[in-house]
Amino acid sequence: MTQTSIEQFLIDNEWEIVHELTIPPREAKFTSIDDLDLSKTTIETLKKLYPNGLYFHQKLALKFIKKGENVCLTTGTASGKSLVFLCFRTGTFNRKSKSKNNCNLSA
Secondary structure, eight states: OOOOHHHHHHHHTTOOOOOOOOOOOOOOOEEOOTTSOBOHHHHHHHHHHOTTOEEHHHHHHHHHHHTTOOOOOOOOTTSSHHHHHHHHHTTOBOTTSSOSOOOOOOO
């Protein structure tokens, strides 16, 4: 087995991997965003850009962010991590949110 750069970094710095968990891939599950507390403009834009809805993990992450929780989203390539970040960063939540930003996302 070839070592990744992360594994090599850990070895070089005398760290030890004590447990590794590999979760098998699952079928993508889309979910509605209608019940997310987002601005009207954001909901309309997301529906236009993502007519099937968001991935379940995106919606869940946004719900936790909305509550002021920290989120570490680790999913495969092209699975929507950036969209969650952009929604948070542009402050797509309405003014009731604990988010410090209150802008809208629009296409």
